[in-house]
Amino acid sequence: MDLKEIMIDELDANTFIEEKSAEIAAIVGDGIAVNALSGGVDSAVVTMLGHRALGNRLKSYFIDTGLMRKDEPEQIRQWFAELGITVEIIDAADAFFSALKGKTDPEEKREAITETFYKDIFGRLVRESGARYLLQGTNYTDVEETVAGIKRQHNILEQLGIDPQERYGYQVLEPLIQLRKPAIRLVGKTAGLNQDLYLRPPFPGPALAARVIGEVTPERVAMVRAATDIVERHLAPTGAFQYLAILHDDRVTGIRDGKRDYGCQIEVRCWNSKDAITASPTHLPFETLESLADEITNAVPGVVSVTYNITKKPPSTIEAV
Numbered sequence: 001m002d003l004k005e006i007m008i009d010e011l012d013a014n015t016f017i018e019e020k021s022a023e024i025a026a027i028v029g030d031g032i033a034v035n036a037l038s039g040g041v042d043s044a045v046v047t048m049l050g051h052r053a054l055g056n057r058l059k060s061y062f063i064d065t066g067l068m069r070k071d072e073p074e075q076i077r078q079w080f081a082e083l084g085i086t087v088e089i090i091d092a093a094d095a096f097f098s099a100l101k102g103k104t105d106p107e108e109k110r111e112a113i114t115e116t117f118y119k120d121i122f123g124r125l126v127r128e129s130g131a132r133y134l135l136q137g138t139n140y141t142d143v144e145e146t147v148a149g150i151k152r153q154h155n156i157l158e159q160l161g162i163d164p165q166e167r168y169g170y171q172v173l174e175p176l177i178q179l180r181k182p183a184i185r186l187v188g189k190t191a192g193l194n195q196d197l198y199l200r201p202p203f204p205g206p207a208l209a210a211r212v213i214g215e216v217t218p219e220r221v222a223m224v225r226a227a228t229d230i231v232e233r234h235l236a237p238t239g240a241f242q243y244l245a246i247l248h249d250d251r252v253t254g255i256r257d258g259k260r261d262y263g264c265q266i267e268v269r270c271w272n273s274k275d276a277i278t279a280s281p282t283h284l285p286f287e288t289l290e291s292l293a294d295e296i297t298n299a300v301p302g303v304v305s306v307t308y309n310i311t312k313k314p315p316s317t318i319e320a321v
């Protein structure tokens, strides 16, 4: 891989912010750029850099794909409003669910999400705003995993031989591409993001679709969203790197109200990791696991089984899809 990583111990965050903002300003000139927030740290940091470089000539959007966590679009809009940055929420759920309809293969699902983002949604936003550039928070680990053929990360284009200018009609700028997560958090902190944002656990671009095994439908996303909310509330105090709920495709026999209930399974994962390249399951107290199982089976209709992943990455990966 040609790209050179900037290690956290050689990073001067202030200088990095100055240099990247100047670079963005020079490339975009007096034009307009767009970017999209996902709820993750990387896109939040890119928004800060882009805003510093371009002010109101950066149009920031939150694409509500229908795959987001509970209350996420509004929470993100509000956090940025407090920083004086306007984020417009775009309702795009129909486009994503129709692209995902009938798809069960993980890489096909990822590709459908990539195409919907870049072709349909950004394509339209770029045309309507008159922008020629899209700023995005691709990081070093995203590139590395895609190049290694482990997972097609939703935001990787050039390394897969895709020329965005040719295919979608705009250029993509990736100011964080040489950094990994801990370095990105440091840049976010230095750029003035609030702690709730720069310390957020990572969240994947394909959002809850990365956590639904099998077909991604609005009903199945609603189940994993409700389970995610419970898992995040219970596990945030652990300070773990990432914690999540996964909806499995196969069913198991359970009992509800004294009757057979052939129901769904939720898998909980809670990871210790520095940079997402390798990870190991957190040793959670059994009482925590039991209360998670109780709340998920009571609050999420149709779930009769909750399991905890005890596999390291590798051979597991952090998300399920």
Ligand code: XMP
Residues within 6 Å of the ligand: 142, 145, 151, 152, 153, 154, 155, 202, 203, 204, 205, 206, 210, 242, 276, 313, 316, 317, 318, 319, 320
């Ligand atoms: P995996 O599942 O590959 O995830 O072990 C490594 C880290 O990357 C996040 N992830 C993604 N982030 N686009 C992203 O921006 C994606 O397509 C994507 N897939 C996984 C994952 O949450 C973890 O932090």
